Amino acid sequence: MSDLSYDEWADAVREGRLLGLACSCGHTNGSPTAACPHCGSRDLERVDLPTEGVVHTETTIQVPPATFETRGYQVVVVEVGDARVMGRVEGDEVDIGDRVTLAGTIAEDDDHPAPVFEAR
Amino acid sequence: MADAAVVGAGMTEFGVHDTTLQELFGEAAFAALDDAGVEADALDALYFGNAMGGQTENETHLGPRVASHIGAAGLPVQRFEDACATSANAFKNAVQAVDAGVHDIVLVGGVERCTPVTGKETPEMTRIFASASHRQYEQPTGLTFPGVFALLTKRHMHEHGTTEEQLAAVAVKNHAHGTHNPRAHFGKETTVEEVLEGPVVADPFRLMDCCPFSDGASAVVVVGGDLADSFDAPVDVGGVGHATDVVPLGDKADLTATQAARDAASEAYEEAGITAGDADFAEVHDCFTGAEVLASEAIGFAPDGEGGTYAAEGRTSLSGDRPVNPSGGLKAKGHPIGATGTAQIVELTEQIRGTAGERQVTDSEVGVAHNLGGDAATTVVSVLEAHS
Numbered sequence: 198m199s200d201l202s203y204d205e206w207a208d209a210v211r212e213g214r215l216l217g218l219a220c221s222c223g224h225t226n227g228s229p230t231a232a233c234p235h236c237g238s239r240d241l242e243r244v245d246l247p248t249e250g251v252v253h254t255e256t257t258i259q260v261p262p263a264t265f266e267t268r269g270y271q272v273v274v275v276e277v278g279d280a281r282v283m284g285r286v287e288g289d290e291v292d293i294g295d296r297v298t299l300a301g302t303i304a305e306d307d308d309h310p311a312p313v314f315e316a317r
Numbered sequence: 318m319a320d321a322a323v324v325g326a327g328m329t330e331f332g333v334h335d336t337t338l339q340e341l342f343g344e345a346a347f348a349a350l351d352d353a354g355v356e357a358d359a360l361d362a363l364y365f366g367n368a369m370g371g372q373t374e375n376e377t378h379l380g381p382r383v384a385s386h387i388g389a390a391g392l393p394v395q396r397f398e399d400a401c402a403t404s405a406n407a408f409k410n411a412v413q414a415v416d417a418g419v420h421d422i423v424l425v426g427g428v429e430r431c432t433p434v435t436g437k438e439t440p441e442m443t444r445i446f447a448s449a450s451h452r453q454y455e456q457p458t459g460l461t462f463p464g465v466f467a468l469l470t471k472r473h474m475h476e477h478g479t480t481e482e483q484l485a486a487v488a489v490k491n492h493a494h495g496t497h498n499p500r501a502h503f504g505k506e507t508t509v510e511e512v513l514e515g516p517v518v519a520d521p522f523r524l525m526d527c528c529p530f531s532d533g534a535s536a537v538v539v540v541g542g543d544l545a546d547s548f549d550a551p552v553d554v555g556g557v558g559h560a561t562d563v564v565p566l567g568d569k570a571d572l573t574a575t576q577a578a579r580d581a582a583s584e585a586y587e588e589a590g591i592t593a594g595d596a597d598f599a600e601v602h603d604c605f606t607g608a609e610v611l612a613s614e615a616i617g618f619a620p621d622g623e624g625g626t627y628a629a630e631g632r633t634s635l636s637g638d639r640p641v642n643p644s645g646g647l648k649a650k651g652h653p654i655g656a657t658g659t660a661q662i663v664e665l666t667e668q669i670r671g672t673a674g675e676r677q678v679t680d681s682e683v684g685v686a687h688n689l690g691g692d693a694a695t696t697v698v699s700v701l702e703a704h705s
Binding site: 203207224226227228234235253254255256257258259260261262263264265270272274280281282283284285293294303304305306309310311 | 439440441443444447451452453454455456457458459460461463464467468469471472475516517518519520521563565566567568570572
């Protein structure tokens, strides 16, 4: 079984690092699971993902859920190395294909951190 | 082919219902039983769907309660929760049970209330819906369900050139279809201009790209194939497919494929012995206009990348060559989460019987239902056919 827990992943995000799990099948997971979601292998290698990447897709949310006070925030899926990670964008809005870099975290949701990216 | 048939179908109007969950379900259940011409004491089991009653109305363990309400206490009741694919999963399990000879005659259905009659306004209900996304890796960004499908659709626009006007064409089409459906939440037409002038919910989606919060219930009676001829208007179940995809969405192999839908469609078509081209119409899970574009491609009603073009050219309209969502879809008919899956089966049944009135698809012998749950994580695809 992989040795990367959610708590370790979240602690790393708070420290400005992105952890993933690489599988010999070629898939790298941007969020911890006990086994590779694509091939089922439990032999996964913990890897440090790059903190710079490319926007894979994005949207700006104008109708937020309760607990999120401010509307108009951008959510992105970012390609970081061989993995993808979901996060927020702060500062200038970005488009698909733009380069972004990890710039911090937000914790508006019961202390669950989300990575924050900004345009390079 | 599955050895099963739908012999009764019923649903409430979708809209706003200041009615209890069991009363709402009872209305649909009795409509289905009456349509089949049976009483509750004929049933062997109830397959019941409700996705969010615990969160929205502090109501759980609804199975025995709704069974008691319709005079069917004592039956084995199984309750399903698969976000928006809740009652399609109930339908799949019911079909497999009669196909395997476990039961002869069962009731399948679902109920949900999502409008402010629950006491939950938009921010609270948006948060409850978002609970179907990943708690640790998606929700902390403030992701919503319009946001989930916006992320998938933006990628589709990037890869295939799908436009906001094409997305608006999906809303215009489904609203037009909904005007012919007396049970639809929305009964008026809209225009591309009106859609494009609406307030943004999560770009590229504006208000009219999004299905409404709805209350409602739906139900069907399913029997083993050997019993079908003893009912007045049976419709055969050709096949049912069910698949899941990776969660969170960032870890999916391909964000525009909605792979679970492709896998479920392949399974259902193989069991039915058909290809997508053999199907005459489809009801798909258009929770957002972009979701219909992805769905119509995933089930083979449009080539990859052309789902938006097909809508804009009218090919997926009632009068087109590949009709999609003759009921008005979730967009116009409404989307009471746990009732949506079996409501699609109700529409397929009526279309194949030829009793759909002004929204009747011509030559509608084979219909496909595509019901999706979560961040494209669960999809159930069902094929219904004229009785042979």
